[in-house]
Amino acid sequence: MKAVPLSPSAPDEIPDAVATDRRRVRAALLNKVCGDEDMFALGSSVARVVQMASSDDEGTHALAYYVLSDVALTQRILRLANTVKYRTASGTAVTTISRAISLLGFDNVKTTALAMLLVDALASSDHAWSVRLELEASLCASLVGREMARHSFYQGAEEASIGALFKNLGPLLVASHEHERYREIGLLVASGKHKLGQAAQMILGCSYDALSEAVLGEWKIPDVIMRAQRPLPEGSLKVALNRGEWMRQVASFSLDVARLLAKSGEPSGTLDARALLERYGHALNIDGTQLDELFDVVAREMSGLLQSMNLEPVPRRQESDGDGLPNVLLLATLGTSDAEQGSYPSGKPRNARELLLAGVQDVTQMRASGQHQLNEVILAVLETLYTAMGFRFATVVLKDARRDQYRARVSFGADKSATQAGFAFPAAPGTAAGRDLFFLAMANNADLMISDAASPKIRDLLPAWHRQLLPDAKSFIVLPLVVGQAQLGLFYADRTQAAPEGVPPDETSLIKALKGQVLAALAP
Template sequence: MEKCIGRFEIRRELGRGAQSIVYLGWDPQLEREVAIKTLHFARADAKRNEALLAEARSVSRLRHPNLVPIFDAGEEDGDPYLVFEFVDGPNLAELIAREGRIAPARTADLMRQVLDALALAHAAGIIHRDLKPSNILIDAQGRPRVMDFGIARRLDAIDVEKEHVGITGTLGYLAPEYVDGRQVSEKSDVYAAGLVMIEMLSGTPWVKGGTSVSMIHQILSQPVTLPADVSIDNQLAGIVLKACARDPALRTDSAAQMKSQLDDYLGAAATPIDTTETEASAEARKRDTLNFLIRRMKHKTDFPALSDSVSAINRLTRSDKESINRLSNTILKDYGLTNKILRLVNSVHYRRSGGGTISTISRAVIVLGFDALRNIAITVLLFEHMQDKGSARELKEAFLRANLAGCLARDAAREFMARDAEEAYVCALFHSVGQLLAQFYFPEEVAEVRKVMLQKNCTDEIASTQIFGLSFSELGLGIARHWGFPQGIINSLRPLPEGLVKKPTTHDETLRVVAGFANEICASIASVPKEQRTQATNAARQRFNAAMSFSDSQLQNVLEKSFAELKELAAVLHVNLTQSPFVRHVKEWTGARQETPPAAEEAATASALELTVLGDPELRDQSETGEVNAEGVPDAAQDILAAGIQDISNSLVDDFSLNDVLRITLETMYRAMGFERVLLCLREPKTASMVGRFGFGADTSEVARKFRFPLEDAPNVFQLAISKGVDIIITDIDDPKIAGKIPDWYRKTVIAKTFVLLPLLIKGKAVGLIYCDRDRAGGIVIPEKELSLMKTLRNQALLAIKQSM
């Protein structure tokens, strides 16, 4: 029989502290999951329990979207317990540990929501008193949810608190007046909010670990300052430091006031231009304007998601041995993105790399290289987010121009820096990212830029500076830094000086010249009347002649080749080229002939999706949505499995890496069968254990670290699979017939209710195990044909292991 607390069934442990344990529970009356926090004190105290339950009743009356509500409270065997809404997501401490630092605008936005919830509690006379990152959960929508008012006290009961000499709360987030004299007020929570913001911005707590004596000394004697490596503007720094003032009289008065300050920060008006300003003040103004623009972009849901994705990919490097798996996982989270990238890498351009048809992201890394696939992913991610219907035409034109410049730079770079051709592509592609993002997020202002250009007959750099306070290229530079692009790419975004371009002497300067050349050629084609285009492109060639000499025929050939690549990319991303003025101009300049008659081309593209609806699940075709049949298996499962088998066969013929083959095996199963997680375990001879290594799906990195069990374990399903070499499907781990065979370590590690075990045996000895799961009981059904293909994949993995021994 399952253990119960009150009416609630306990499913598994979520975490524990010195005096508490948190469980995932089930409410059988309302049929919903809940979080149950049990509290155990060294000394029984009925009055204390009653006071805590009374506090819980007070907190339970609070309703706010950024609070985790209390559903119930009671006592079990003399210990109090609290029942909360179960929020399925990490806490802020885990988010900081995973991301390192959180961008200033996002930090401000998260904290303003936390403060809004605190302000509501304060108005009801409740102080949190233990605000810290681990007590702020991040839900599936990315909202912060404040929890654990378990040690809070009513404001009207604070005088009683002075009778107690012990410290209540987490020492590193307590205000000096409380540590020194047990004084508690709303400002205690404000102080903690400031420290939490510093931790979000820097990645580390302000009060460092150590003995409690040393921590108390820091709290009482050292004024709070921002770490030297935290670079934020003066407005945000002032908000944070005022919240953390040691003297409560100098501190921000309330959570509501601090929230208002952050609202102003996120929505502040741009600083007006001062024509008499010094060079230093001009740079400061540009930084303020850039921060303002980023804050405005932050308020559109697309930009934070785009920033997080691009930043995460940019943090990956070839020197990081886990990067290939992390890159693959980042891409595979989005089924539509995965299919677009695979279609792109199988286009005519990329198939020249060899290796036959590519059906997995892991195989794409092997054939194309890490850098190429990372660049493809960033490219597709960027334009997947360009879905604004208000300026669809302008966005599509900017998209096509940027991509043709990228293709042109890549093809031109192959003449003299072949190894860096992919980097040249990204440099040219993002050369105009400032203008592209401005068009998406500020279409009205960009329309004003065009008016100024016509009225004053000036460049877009001059006009955009007048309207925005900084130029398109400066906006692009700021965004590139914000996204963590390598310095070489950032340098390439700087406009080249007027006049003849000198021959570059460094790698970064070469990338800058190539990106500039490609974009100037595309600009001359896009914005110059037909009769003047040849003259304009010749002028551009002459400007770059000393740096990279191209004859008229060479430029014609490279541009035709690049245009063919652009059409492939447009087809993959469902961008209709038939109505594009820019495409028409390119065709006119190159004299390119349409491969199909106009009517046929129009019919072929009639069903193609415009850029404005990319990402709309109702408009994607079946191959992009991953539709499933009645058994819960993706319709394309057999095709994906068969393609993966071919991928591995191609890899085994080549000079393969064992990890490459194993990654392809796992990724194929993950994509084909719609599993939540697929994980590889390998035998560790020194400890006689089976240990998780890597996988695909939700939280697999964390699960792999905890996935460890002895080879000679007590009888259970894992032991049976590896000792007998049998494939096992567990439909429901809580089924009474099988529940006793599910080991405790598994229940504490994974939330999945159903899983598959495919052991890897060589000469009867287990060398590894493939684990696949789904969260919902009964969620895995593997038809006979799919099971046969999965076993073939497993056998190929075994063959690779044997060949590498």
């Protein structure tokens, strides 16, 4: 089967040199992904499993033999078959793969085997956070695809789960094999100016969907699964005219559901859930109640699948005592080049954007896990701001209703204990507080990033307690925490040097994304 060509950028839209560079990027990437010995072996195994027919006993025997030839895969399939959902009413343990196939279903075992192949090949990547994030999206999408296939009248609808599994293949492979490119794409998306497809096109010279289709072509995967990777038109979708078009819709829907479940553990009734219904509801004949049921089923299935694979939670960053930089070793593995290292005279790292992005991914994954407490989210965001932006002191200030004041609750940096103890001010502004910088920021819900605190106009807005407590603060940020009309507090962080380099839009977007995670956790 001939590989699907990766769509080039239009030559009249970008300079020749840039177009040549992007062609080089996508060609090198495809060669790396498909030419690597381990990836070639993965492709051969994937093709073998995909091509196993489910129409007769021979297919079942072939799948059972394949699973049994891999001890680890055998253990995982048996572990899945013995989870609460699938365990027989008598409670008898499932000890044979044939019984597991009978209990789980041929296509379930087939898709699970494919998912485990991806996990085995990629989960040990040096970039564990990013790869794990994309792996879980792929696994979750396959479960959504399987659920959609159960309610379909198309013959061979079960292939939808495989199409959905591979829908996220592009991001998964780029995260594993070209992490620097993956981070660049993520930064463009985080800026809010580019959609994922556009960002991938700019960095790779092709969309993620085109990359997925090309790789599957190299792996000799059937056309119907390859075509399921192609993007859909914008807006509400019409009912599919054939199985191939339906599979495209299901693959796209499945990945969107997976992303939503990762973003919010309980997405029912949210704006994102309503947007999903607006786009896919008519085409896939699914209403709000059915979508909520799908969320519940897939969330439970995902928990069982990860358990069966014995996937340990991604290691969280070490909590700090406030005097160290626990992110340093972790961030050193993210591919930062020597040219990006170092700091501005203010102390702000030159690779602040990359450090902020790593923090956003960390906090997003933490909240998506559903196994976090509010203080853990706040601590992770505060630590990210402190280390990524090179601040001398950073703290989160929350309202203390009993004392009728705002006061610092947790801090990082020099003399943090003494500074935190003094960082407090009345909850109700006094007569002179109308021009108090902190109250103005909260009243207007305005994120302030002050590059030169010595400016006379800024000095006039600083309250006396701040000038006394932090007389050497030359640049600082104030990020109000406002939910509805409630002024809950703020993030504050400063340096002892002015910061004329400022905060560019992409870094601003990431800082706002970090604050947004805290606001979401604070919301009732």
